[in-house]
Amino acid sequence: xxxxxxxxxxxxxxxxxxxxxxxxxxxxxxxxxxxxxxxxxxxxxxxxxxxxxxxxxxxxxxxxxxxxxxxxxxxxxxxxxxxxxxxxxxxxxxxxxxxxxxxxxxxxxxxxxxxxxxxxxxxxxxxxxxxxxxxxxxxxxxxxxxxxxxxxxxxxxxxxxxxxxxxxxxxxxxxxxxxxxxxxxxxxxxxxxxxxxxxxxxxxxxxxxxxxxxxxxxxxxxxxxxxxxxxxxxxxxxxxxxxxxxxxxxxxxxxxxxxxxxxxxxxxxxxxxxxxxxxxxx
Amino acid sequence: xxxxxxxxxxxxxxxxxxxxxxxxxxxxxxxxxxxxxxxxxxxxxxxxxxxxxxxxxxxxxxxxxxxxxxxxxxxxxxxxxxxxxxxxxxxxxxxxxxxxxxxxxxxxxxxxxxxxxxxxxxxxxxxxxxxxxxxxxxxxxxxxxxxxxxxxxxxxxxxxxxxxxxxxxxxxxxxxxxxxxxxxxxxxxxxxxxxxxxxxxxxxxxxxxxxxxxxxxxxxxxxxxxxxxxxxxxxxxxxxxxxxxxxxxxxxxxxxxxxxxxxxxxxxxxxxxxxxxxxxxxxxxxxxxxxxxxxxxxxxxxxxxxxxxxxxxxxxxxxxxxxxxxxxxxxxxxxxxxxxxxxxxxxxxxxxxxxxxxxxxxxxxxxxxxxxxxxxxxxxxxxxxxxxxxxxxxxxxxxxxxxxxxxxxxxxxxxxxxxxxxxxxxxxxxxxxxxxxxxxxxxxxxxxxxxxxxxxxxxxxxxxxxxxxxxxxxxxxxxxxxxxxxxxxxxxxxxxxxxxxxxxxxxxxxxxxxxxxxxxxxxxxxxxxxxxxxxxxxxxxxxxxxxxxxxxxxxxxxxxxxxxxxxxxxxxxxxxxxxxxxxxxxxxxxxxxxxxxxxxxxxxxxxxxxxxxxxxxxxxxxxxxxxxxxxxxxxx
Amino acid sequence: xxxxxxxxxxxxxxxxxxxxxxxxxxxxxxxxxxxxxxxxxxxxxxxxxx
Numbered sequence: 025x026x027x028x029x030x031x032x033x034x035x036x037x038x039x040x041x042x043x044x045x046x047x048x049x050x051x052x053x054x055x056x057x058x059x060x061x062x063x064x065x066x067x068x069x070x071x072x073x074x075x076x077x078x079x080x081x082x083x084x085x086x087x088x089x090x091x092x093x094x095x096x097x098x099x100x101x102x103x104x105x106x107x108x109x110x111x112x113x114x115x116x117x118x119x120x121x122x123x124x125x126x127x128x129x130x131x132x133x134x135x136x137x138x139x140x141x142x143x144x145x146x147x148x149x150x151x152x153x154x155x156x157x158x159x160x161x162x163x164x165x166x167x168x169x170x171x172x173x174x175x176x177x178x179x180x181x182x183x184x185x186x187x188x189x190x191x192x193x194x195x196x197x198x199x200x201x202x203x204x205x206x207x208x209x210x211x212x213x214x215x216x217x218x219x220x221x222x223x224x225x226x227x228x229x230x231x232x233x234x235x236x237x238x239x240x241x242x243x244x245x246x247x248x249x250x251x252x253x254x255x256x257x258x259x260x261x262x263x264x265x266x267x268x269x270x271x272x273x274x275x276x277x278x279x280x281x282x283x284x285x286x287x288x289x290x291x292x293x294x295x296x297x298x299x300x301x302x303x304x305x306x
Numbered sequence: 307x308x309x310x311x312x313x314x315x316x317x318x319x320x321x322x323x324x325x326x327x328x329x330x331x332x333x334x335x336x337x338x339x340x341x342x343x344x345x346x347x348x349x350x351x352x353x354x355x356x357x358x359x360x361x362x363x364x365x366x367x368x369x370x371x372x373x374x375x376x377x378x379x380x381x382x383x384x385x386x387x388x389x390x391x392x393x394x395x396x397x398x399x400x401x402x403x404x405x406x407x408x409x410x411x412x413x414x415x416x417x418x419x420x421x422x423x424x425x426x427x428x429x430x431x432x433x434x435x436x437x438x439x440x441x442x443x444x445x446x447x448x449x450x451x452x453x454x455x456x457x458x459x460x461x462x463x464x465x466x467x468x469x470x471x472x473x474x475x476x477x478x479x480x481x482x483x484x485x486x487x488x489x490x491x492x493x494x495x496x497x498x499x500x501x502x503x504x505x506x507x508x509x510x511x512x513x514x515x516x517x518x519x520x521x522x523x524x525x526x527x528x529x530x531x532x533x534x535x536x537x538x539x540x541x542x543x544x545x546x547x548x549x550x551x552x553x554x555x556x557x558x559x560x561x562x563x564x565x566x567x568x569x570x571x572x573x574x575x576x577x578x579x580x581x582x583x584x585x586x587x588x589x590x591x592x593x594x595x596x597x598x599x600x601x602x603x604x605x606x607x608x609x610x611x612x613x614x615x616x617x618x619x620x621x622x623x624x625x626x627x628x629x630x631x632x633x634x635x636x637x638x639x640x641x642x643x644x645x646x647x648x649x650x651x652x653x654x655x656x657x658x659x660x661x662x663x664x665x666x667x668x669x670x671x672x673x674x675x676x677x678x679x680x681x682x683x684x685x686x687x688x689x690x691x692x693x694x695x696x697x698x699x700x701x702x703x704x705x706x707x708x709x710x711x712x713x714x715x716x717x718x719x720x721x722x723x724x725x726x727x728x729x730x731x732x733x734x735x736x737x738x739x740x741x742x743x744x745x746x747x748x749x750x751x752x753x754x755x756x757x758x759x760x761x762x763x764x765x766x767x768x769x770x771x772x773x774x775x776x777x778x779x780x781x782x783x784x785x786x787x788x789x790x791x792x793x794x795x796x797x798x799x800x801x802x803x804x805x806x807x808x809x810x811x812x813x814x815x816x817x818x819x820x821x822x823x824x825x826x827x828x829x830x831x832x833x834x835x836x837x838x839x840x841x842x843x844x845x846x847x848x849x850x851x852x853x854x855x856x857x858x859x860x861x862x863x864x865x866x867x868x869x870x871x872x873x874x875x876x877x878x879x880x881x882x883x884x885x886x887x888x889x890x891x892x893x894x895x896x897x898x899x900x901x902x903x904x905x906x907x908x909x910x911x912x913x914x915x916x917x918x919x920x921x922x923x924x925x926x927x928x929x930x931x932x933x934x935x936x937x938x939x940x941x942x
Numbered sequence: 943x944x945x946x947x948x949x950x951x952x953x954x955x956x957x958x959x960x961x962x963x964x965x966x967x968x969x970x971x972x973x974x975x976x977x978x979x980x981x982x983x984x985x986x987x988x989x990x991x992x
Contacts, residue, residue, distance in 0.1 A: 055663060057899050062894050169884035
């Protein structure tokens, strides 16, 4: 038989293998130990929230749950424009004036919201999906899975982005009613509660428009009937009346319409409703 | 009908037919059962109530006409959304459920990879032996089969344990997966019977079907063994890729597509290719360790020659399959990015980015071990003295490149991580750490490895063609210019222009490497066509070289474990990405150190089981001598 | 080592120089090719990308 001790060889080769394994293990232990925590559903007491809290919440969302920071960071690290490092007011003006802009936003707030739910509306030059010549945005819609921020959470991020530039924070704090709604919807975490309405009917139901407005007649309920609103107002004016309902109040009416609709509605919902109303001409 | 089509149809066709067949069988079977309700009350509401269950017949009444049943069948089934388990829905067994599943899944995958890969190259080697008439190939192929035979049972045992653990520890998740994949698992289970049949006929029929036409039968059995094995793998892959990038379901996880649409997600084929290639590299490395062990434990020159050659072949298979892996990996990552930019960044940046330093250490180990083995192997031939002086330069280039590669590079970090590390760049080695430097390093390492390989191939030959000098000059020029070009591209575009060029130039760098490899193969095969062969001696290789053959499987095993950690972690806190949230206590990405410990545990476990497998293989060849004294003494 | 079957030193020198020139030209062309399939110029004058 062989004159070599099999046991000795076995000991040597196993020893060598274990030693090598140990080297690999040590390498991992020498590296920074970072745990990737799953986003924790934070209990936020919305009813007692000040705007400062809201801004802080927005910053937290930007860095953690929203995962915005993964891409939006200072050059040369970023994979998307460094929104924290630029003045959003100046930037928004520039972009809205750009011929390539396809959205409907009018100001910083609506532009930021639109960019989150429909990033493709304006692709910043140089940051488009590779090979699309800046026509397609690589950014995911923030209100959809996997990030799935709620309307309120996106508002908080907008508040943060406005506050850091020292511009006026135009988003509204969530009302106690909205807060109650969010809390109620949270345990079920039904996507329907946060997802954008798919049809205009859903949107009208979601925001309870028909509680005050008749859609089929000119009859006045709490607010004016809207069956002929398309004839009375332009699309711009309709949009304006939803976003800022108390700027121009129809003659003889109290300022009763909720002022936070713009904050709650997704851009898509807003556009659906505006289009729907603009076509109502009788 | 299924039996005839099985022989001829390609794998996917076969699968589709088979699943259709199974679906039909079960679908219609369930519908045609006749239930007799034992209640005497015959009311239409009762019929309506139970009608959806199947074709019903209330006692003493006319059966409901067939049309009504088919109407029920034609109705759109209610969409069932993915479950949303809360933390309390996950059983708590006192230890981390994820750790249990981690170990079992990894063991199953290790052995699965091994037993899928071995029959593949065994078949190729057997075919080579058949074609060349060289019996040594046939003997070696048979031996490869012998040593991995127990691996099939071990794979099945771990597969069963894994399934059990998943069903017990993640009931909601598994319930959902069963709902989505439905009868597909029956196909999967059925294929095991097929594979076992082909495995045993292939292995045990080896010597019975050795020559002539019977050899063709045997090769066909081997082909069918591989076909069933591959089908099993791609089916199992579809579960993993569905979890990463679900398809065929809507955004809340309700099934809207057929089984094919569910399986054919965006990551399915990249994973299939990547695992296919990696399995071969892994399998080659593991059987190489067997040969090395046998080589070391004997002094018999004939056996040493045999096991040296076996080790060389295994190493050759392992390294050859390893070289295209980066490209398959690139495709996979590109598809990941295309599917979800966020997922891509989670893998390549963020927390997991550090892991690529460990990956560099592992791949560096593999390349260094592969090179070292080639250099040692030169001692087999007398002609290698011509090339010995070059080795120290190759070694120098490899080490420098390796160190550049493992230097921590610029990472995409969150603000808190940056604060933790005190800056995103390494303090001292900053400029060496960014990607262009790494691209240079990796490409030069590949070129150096190819050079080692080329020198090894040349070491037992002397060119006789008249243009040998010119050919060598051209080859040297290609090597030198390619290396200069790679460095130039990296430095110039990497440090002096912007990102677009950086990415663009890395393609040109890889192109340069490929040109060197292709040019090397073409020139050498022309130049050494009728070359004078110098004597070479198998078995004449230093013992220490064999340790490279142990380093390879250990590094491969560890690397597989590491990449499994990434693949699973990019889903972050989702069971099924974007569709089913993971609310278990383990829904976070563990630290790299924790992962390292886990990977080491599974690697050591794998090592033990492989030893067991090899031991069993040798046991069958061992025969206890008849105990002379006792038997003569008076055993009745 | 040299025998009459092989080339003279001068011829070897020439072959080496030629080989390098050939390799340089080939890789210049290759770089050009690899950059252009990605829609990029070779950009040897350091113009920032558009």
